[in-house]
Amino acid sequence: xxxxxxxxxxxxxxxxxxxxxxxxxxxxxxxxxxxxxxxxxxxxxxxxxxxxxxxxxxxxxxxxxxxxxxxxxxxxxxxxxxxxxxxxxxxxxxxxxxxxxxxxxxxxxxxxxxxxxxxxxxxxxxxxxxxxxxxxxxxxxxxxxxxxxxxxxxxxxxxxxxxxxxxxxxxxxxxxxxxxxxxxxxxxxxxxxxxxxxxxxxxxxxxxxxxxxxxxxxxxxxxxxxxxxxxxxxxxxxxxxxxxxxxxxxxxxxxxxxxxxxxxxxxxxxxxxxxxxxxxxxxxxxxxxxxxxxxxxxxxxxxxxxxxxxxxxxxxxxxxxxxxxxxxxxxxxxxxxxxxxxxxxxxxxxxxxxxxxxxxxxxxxxxxxxxxxxxxxxxxxxxxxxxxxxxxxxxxxxxxxxxxxxxxxxxxxxxxxxxxxxxxxxxxxxxxxxxxxxxxxxxxxxxxxxxxxxxxxxxxxxxxxxxxxxxxxxxxxxxxxxxxxxxxxxxxxxxxxxxxxxxx
Numbered sequence: 001x002x003x004x005x006x007x008x009x010x011x012x013x014x015x016x017x018x019x020x021x022x023x024x025x026x027x028x029x030x031x032x033x034x035x036x037x038x039x040x041x042x043x044x045x046x047x048x049x050x051x052x053x054x055x056x057x058x059x060x061x062x063x064x065x066x067x068x069x070x071x072x073x074x075x076x077x078x079x080x081x082x083x084x085x086x087x088x089x090x091x092x093x094x095x096x097x098x099x100x101x102x103x104x105x106x107x108x109x110x111x112x113x114x115x116x117x118x119x120x121x122x123x124x125x126x127x128x129x130x131x132x133x134x135x136x137x138x139x140x141x142x143x144x145x146x147x148x149x150x151x152x153x154x155x156x157x158x159x160x161x162x163x164x165x166x167x168x169x170x171x172x173x174x175x176x177x178x179x180x181x182x183x184x185x186x187x188x189x190x191x192x193x194x195x196x197x198x199x200x201x202x203x204x205x206x207x208x209x210x211x212x213x214x215x216x217x218x219x220x221x222x223x224x225x226x227x228x229x230x231x232x233x234x235x236x237x238x239x240x241x242x243x244x245x246x247x248x249x250x251x252x253x254x255x256x257x258x259x260x261x262x263x264x265x266x267x268x269x270x271x272x273x274x275x276x277x278x279x280x281x282x283x284x285x286x287x288x289x290x291x292x293x294x295x296x297x298x299x300x301x302x303x304x305x306x307x308x309x310x311x312x313x314x315x316x317x318x319x320x321x322x323x324x325x326x327x328x329x330x331x332x333x334x335x336x337x338x339x340x341x342x343x344x345x346x347x348x349x350x351x352x353x354x355x356x357x358x359x360x361x362x363x364x365x366x367x368x369x370x371x372x373x374x375x376x377x378x379x380x381x382x383x384x385x386x387x388x389x390x391x392x393x394x395x396x397x398x399x400x401x402x403x404x405x406x407x408x409x410x411x412x413x414x415x416x417x418x419x420x421x422x423x424x425x426x427x428x429x430x431x432x433x434x435x436x437x438x439x440x441x442x443x444x445x446x447x448x449x450x451x452x453x454x455x456x457x458x459x460x461x462x463x464x465x466x467x468x469x470x471x472x473x474x475x476x477x478x479x480x481x482x483x484x485x486x487x488x489x490x491x492x493x494x495x496x497x498x499x500x501x502x503x504x
Contacts, residue, residue: 001272006163008265011254017197020249021271022179022204025156026197028273029183033280035151035476042283043150044475045448046115046126047133049288051087051468051488052452053114054107055459056370058088059496062220066106066227067495070099072504084134085487088495097138098234101131105227111370112222112352115288116295117158118327118403118412120165122173124226125180125286128153131230132184135237136483143478145188146486151280153184155273158282163271167331169262170211174229178207181233191241201246202236203229204257214331217340218349288443290435290451292370296328297358298433299413304362307428311418314363314387318421323396324414325403328355333393342389344380351379359416360388370455402431408438460488 004024009015017023035043057063067086073096075083084100085091087107094100108114108130115126132153136146157180166175182203186196207229213221240246251257259265274280291301300322311317322333329335332355340346341354351357351374361373364384372378379385402411411431418426434440435447443451449469456465468488471478478486 001278002275003163003270003272006251006258006269006271007267008254008256008259009249009252015249015252020197021251022200022249023193023197024273025179025183025200026186026193027276028155028280029152029186029196029200030191030193031274031276033274033277035147036279036281039151039279039281039283040147040476041445043147043154044472045443045445046150046283046288047129047472047475047486048448048452048469049114050108050126050129052448052455053111053292054087054104055452055488055490056113056455057107057110058459058490059494060110061496061499062223063103063107063110064496064499065502066103066224068499069502069504070095070103073099081138082140082484084137085484087488088490089487090489091485091487094137097134098131098231100137101134101230101234102227104130104134105230106223109226110223111292112294112349113289113292113370115286117161117286118295119158119162120404121161121167121176122327123157123161123176125154125157125283126288127174127177127226127230128157128181128184130227131181131234132188133483133486135185135234136188137486139189140480141188141483142480143475143483145190146478146483147476149184149188151283152187153180154283154286155280156180156183158285159272164262164269166262167211171261172209172211172213172225174225175204175208175257177226177229178203178233178236181230182236185233185237189237191237195237195240198244198246198248199233199237199240201248201250202239202244203233204250205247206232206236208257208261214353215336216338218347218353220349222349284437287433287436288448290433290443291368292352292373293358293368294332294353294355296325296332296412297355298435299411299430300324300355300359300416301362301368302434303413303416303428303430304359305366306430307416307418307426308363308366310426310428311363311420315383316420316422317387317390318419320359320387320391320419321417322355322359322391322393322414323399323417324355324393325399325412326395327403328399328412328414329393329395332358335393335395344385345376346379348374355393356391357388359391360384363387456488459494460490464488464490
């Protein structure tokens with residue numbers, strides 16, 4: 001890996017194209033290096049993971065709306081591409097690939113239950129899969145090309161997240177996803193460095209939005225935000241393939257991303273990237289979720305499960321203090337200063353970003369369920385509200401340091417101090433979630449399949465589950481026709497009611 005310094009350049013200051021960050025991304029994307037076997041295995045795991053959470057959300061409102069929008073854009077008889085398939089529908093039902101990516105991305109993201117990578121910024125790198133897969137299906141690409149494209153998408157996203165912090169400037173993390181998805185599509189299609197370079201810059205320019213998506217009254221847009229980035233990435237690639245250019249240099253320009261939206265002209269970012277001929281292995285730095293909740297709550301749910309029996313009668317709790325990292329305290333803790341995070345009538349999306357709510361329910365229930373734990377009647381249970389409102393978070397420098405630490409020292413958990421009414425203090429801590437690669441029960445292919453089977457139960461018929469999993473087992477060797485079948489079908493009644501009518 002080589003670390004690249006990235007800063008603002010004045011228009012009159014020379015900056016060769018080859019020295020621009022977007023060009024360096026494009027060079028990584030167009031480097032024909034082989035994909036390592038363990039990377040290929042993990043890509044298959046994440047394809048399973050995405051399908052699992054999409055199955056569980058296939059009948060939910062936002063997913064029904066996105067699917068209805070996509071169906072308004074079928075592939076025409078004279079179309080140059082074959083279109084992409086939509087989760088839940090027969091694979092012969094094809095729509096324009098950007099709309100297939102849109103529908104499938106919302107299904108994947110709706111429950112906040114797929115993979116994550118946290119460093120200088122936040123990300124869900126599995127959001128790269130729907131747009132790259134949709135284009136692979138539309139353009140008749142085989143499994144080997146799909147694997148190469150996804151390895152690139154993960155690589156660029158993770159490297160950006162390591163090097164560039166968006167959230168401190170209230171920019172939403174999909175600004176890293178647009179460029180990474182465009183790069184992944186460039187690899188998939190075997191595009192030139194020039195075309196990929198222009199597409200990456202266009203994708204950055206069109207996917208820069210604010211973090212209000214994840215603040216205050218968090219709405220269903222949280223599920224749509226990455227879908228928007230993936231859709232814009234496909235459109236950016238299409239325009240670049242037709243010879244259209246982009247705002248350039250996108251990151252380093254005098255009126256560009258760093259100068260006006262990030263830390264400004266005096267700041268230097270440090271972005272690591274593979275050197276020429278070096279394998280793209282960033283997906284191995286990422287991790288999935290065992291629970292359908294914001295990733296920084298994963299270890300704390302495990303800790304609640306462990307502490308509950310030690311505490312005993314939860315009505316005797318006087319206070320609970322969670323000592324954790326800056327990110328956890330200010331994003332999902334009391335440091336966010338969001339009264340909605342303490343509101344029993346808050347949306348599912350808001351409760352998902354309230355560690356106070358999550359920890360209270362996990363203490364009471366000894367676990368977490370992707371539907372039941374968010375039900376309005378669950379959130380409004382009087383004893384839950386009482387316990388929930390006794391919980392406070394605080395930033396602890398030790399946990400902030402570990403949040404940013406490299407390698408095995410990195411941690412996303414915290415220390416919990418429970419004080420009972422009689423003065424008894426019960427303390428415990430957990431650094432990383434049990435399902436993390438360094439945790440007590442790290443996920444492997446077996447656990448990914450188990451997650452898929454669990455979430456697909458009663459939704460996807462057993463034979464269809466088996467067919468999908470068999471395809472994933474042969475992922476790098478799939479023909480183009482088989483990539484087109486890398487989807488799952490459910491019966492019509494499992495899709496839920498028709499979405500409300502719109503324009504399309």
